[in-house]
Amino acid sequence: MALIVQKYGGTSVGNVERIRNVAIRVAQTKKKGHKVIVVVSAMSGETNKLVDLANQTKEFPIGREYDVVVSTGEQVTIGLLSLALQDLGFGAKSFLGYQVPIITDNAFSKARIEEIETANIFSELKKGNIVVVAGFQGVDRNGNITTLGRGGSDTTAVALAAALKADVCEIYTDVEGVYTTDPNICPDARKLKKVSYDEMLEMASLGAKVLQTRSVEFAKKYNVPVMVKSSFTDAEGTLVTKEDKSMEKVIVSGVTYNKDEAKITIARVPDRPGIAAKLFAPLTKANINVDMIVQNVSHDTYTDLTFTVSKADFKKALQLVEKTAKVIKAGKVLSDTSIAKVSIVGAGMRSHAGVASKMFETMAKEGINIQMISTSEIKISAVIDIKYTELAVRVLHKAFELGKEEVTEEK
């Protein structure tokens, strides 16, 4: 008998019929003798509708009352799923954030979980009930409703699994798992049986939108095994777990891409200590996340500095940088929104040389120019012209032999 946390996203609970299907899946797990805690998101579209209402009512609505409004979507779903489980003859009880309680700080709409009390949930499990918990929401120490930010239900599920010391946290979604790359680009993309937390983190933040980054960080910190599966099929999913020896053998696990960034270059930046700080301070203040930063070796007393931001932040970032550039007497500010970031990710990279050169050669052969490069221990990213995105992904996927293995195995 295992203790299992299952999480179903908005598409999986998008209407009453789907909620009833989720109830059947949950009931199957329960019937096997497991203790089950289910975390659900709002029905698809509902949160957007609530956000729209808030935005129509007040300019910059973020704050305590915003969270009161947007947290209602999950409340509807936990009630309905509990009813659907009861309709199947199972005992089920719903929990809102404050009823668990899932205690967070008071950073409304991006609250962080500080503590989860488990007594109430364990007491219901003991009675034989299925516990249904609202994702995305918590309560601060003054009893105010808080929300965890977009995709927060993943974090709720993983945090609950950690607090309850669950055997596994199953994330049900509309894809069957984590793939070596986007199957829409490479039809031979292969579903991975296992990825390490670090690989998943690189993939999640690089654009493979299967799991929210924060939830993976949480899983890594508390060593929670996370199984990503489809809520529509019975196919085996992908296990996100701590790195083991077998993973190191695989040099590259996946190829990801991100078309949502833009590039800003400041030419002829005076090469003095503190200049970079001066350039980036206004961006930090404006809450703009800078992704890659490249500074070329300086010629004379000048250097060129290039960085990328998300397209949503691009306009504002450009304004701020142009202002600072004048102040520090730098040269022209250039920008480009037609870029893409293509990355290869793999835990095995650490112990294997030559991965980067193979990546660059592969792209060079196709005449794809690399504009920026950034690396981490388990990832290499290259910024290229957006029009080459699919081509780059395909040739890299092939070069690192990430395609379906069936054929080679039969040899």
Add this chain to the structure above:
Amino acid sequence: MALIVQKYGGTSVGNVERIRNVAIRVAQTKKKGHKVIVVVSAMSGETNKLVDLANQTKEFPIGREYDVVVSTGEQVTIGLLSLALQDLGFGAKSFLGYQVPIITDNAFSKARIEEIETANIFSELKKGNIVVVAGFQGVDRNGNITTLGRGGSDTTAVALAAALKADVCEIYTDVEGVYTTDPNICPDARKLKKVSYDEMLEMASLGAKVLQTRSVEFAKKYNVPVMVKSSFTDAEGTLVTKEDKSMEKVIVSGVTYNKDEAKITIARVPDRPGIAAKLFAPLTKANINVDMIVQNVSHDTYTDLTFTVSKADFKKALQLVEKTAKVIKAGKVLSDTSIAKVSIVGAGMRSHAGVASKMFETMAKEGINIQMISTSEIKISAVIDIKYTELAVRVLHKAFELGKEEVTEEK
């Protein structure tokens, strides 16, 4: 400086624009220096939508989880109204049932308020904030969300006014107050400046759907002055208050009608002690409310018994009665769904004779046959053929001189 509770119904907060208008009204009161607590319903249509979802998910969904689902409508509105007030530059804080807390028993979907703690609300008022409270919902002593039943927001408002010792509870709705009768039937129906709690109770339960009956009982018990006004105009409303001398002078305050009842007659009921109890016990068990009961003087050892129930309960009531009639060896069971109940209500009736005979004569003159009669201290009701409803209302309204007074005043 007064302490004022204002309640806005679903139509008044039906969309963002209307919520912003409510915010302007609330702000006007606040600007006059008053302390304001606002109670709101769900946006019109929302509760029905939630009830539909629950009904689609489980057969007989009433219970803990049903209340979790249907209480979300008010949660959205308190958040949005608070945002709208903040947008106007006012401090506003929303309260859910459990945050006040409004403590109820655990009769889900028809919970009764047991206690309201006022410290949290007073603390916000002290800070100069407008307090926005979710109507219709409470919390039981185990932290479960409960709801008060349809129209429960009126009860929330009046109960809060009582607990906070407010100077007045203003109920904003889509009519301008309480009228002598339905203006759709009598164009000269007059808005009443004042009605007593008892008159309002008779009118509310007789079909004038301005205030929920329970809220009036609450207001009477705690002597809360209730002002019924329109949320769309600035017209003066109707004050519901305790009876005073001036009210006794008015013999009849209003004429009401109800087309939502049906009549069941059991012929030749053996006239023995305990027989009526035997007939009505199954109805009570099935939670069917019996309104009027008339038993004729018995001839021989038999009597005829007639009663009315709401049309919604009619079919079930008929089945149950037919069963019992066989058991007790009564005669035929007759029924009629084409009836209406017309009533005259007035606190002054107590001290005036001849009101009933005037009522009956007025109807007789028009050839309207009276099938059943029931009376209370301040009300006389007659059951008639449904086709005479409007006619009866008009002639009674005229006979008791309830029309607009302007003309006579100018004489």
